[in-house]
Amino acid sequence: MSTTSTLDDPPETRPARPDPGRRHARPGTWRHAIRRDWQLYSLAVLPLLFFLVFRYGPMIGNVIAFRRFEPGGSVFGESWVGLRYVKMFLGDPTFWNVFTNTLVLGGLTLLFCWPLPIVLALLLNEVRSRRVKRFLQSVSYLPHFLSMVIVAGIVMQTLAIDGPVNQIVKALGGEPTAFMQKPDWFRTIFVSSEVWQTVGWGTILYLAALTTIDEQLYDAARIDGAGRWRQTWHVTLPGIRPTAVTLLILNMGTFMTTGFEKVLLLYNPLTYPTADVISTYLYRMGVESSNLSYAAAIGLFEALVGVVLITSANLISRRTVGAGLW
Secondary structure (H helix, E strand, O other), X not given: OOOOOOXXXXXXXXXXXXXXXXXXXXXXXXXXXXXXXXXXXXXXXXXXXXXXXXXXXXXHHHHHHHEEOOOOOOOOOOEEOOOHHHHHHHOOHHHHHHHHHHHHHHHHHHHHHOHHHHHHHHHHHHOOOHHHHHHHHHHHHHHHHOOHHHHHHHHHHHOOXXXXXXXXXXXXXXXXXXXXXXXXXXXXXXXXXHHHHHHHHHHHHHHHHHOOOOHHHHHHHHHOOOOHHHHHHHHHHHHHHHHHHHHHHHHHHOHHHOOHHHHHHHOOHHHHHHHOOHHHHHHHHHHHOOOHHHHHHHHHHHHHHHHHHHHHHHHHHHHHOOOOOO
């Protein structure tokens, strides 16, 4: 005669009896995951609150792009005007000038600041001396930690009439040039300073990605007779491709907001024809001129273009290289 359970069984061997007053989350559900790892999920509370308060909450203010806003009145505008401000900036020649400048500066920044960290990471990866490698990394990373105000000050002092660059030009028999007052020089100055400040820091992710590549792939390539260039092309670059694609998509997301702080610090009325971008134009219209509804309409247009760019980049990436951000 066999029994499944008796009262004489020790407590630790008795089967657990379900509590009818308590609901248990089924394994595999989000409730079960939260109950199991609630300590980890609690770490995400503050970041989520930050994004809700400072990122998603202010989106409600975009309604003033379609309403007439007056300082001192309702935060949501006084009266509905529809697409009036949209039509205003679409017919404004100044807007299309700053829109063109934004595309040019964004394109040049992306052209140089996206691939150069890959090149620098590959070069640093070939350095065998740890001391030399650490020194080069420290020197290339240092500009990233400088304040934007300090960077702008360095650029302006270096390119001033009596600055080091013009001193070298004079020593070579040339005439000093007011680089910061020449519209034709602004894009070169901006992109060069952006490369100097960001390329070294951008190599960190690529160097981390290089450490994940299996060394057996290099051994197999050497056995097949591949040299360093072949190994780089067929092993290294495919190994860091997901990281490169992810950073490209993220850079496309910030394409329309290229260098607002740096442009604001470096430009002046003389360089507006090539230096004025959408972000600085928004600043002048919204903060200096107090035309907040007009500025909100332009900002909403800028955000929509950014969404289109990042979505298109992700779609093209998934179809061409099989990797994307989502």
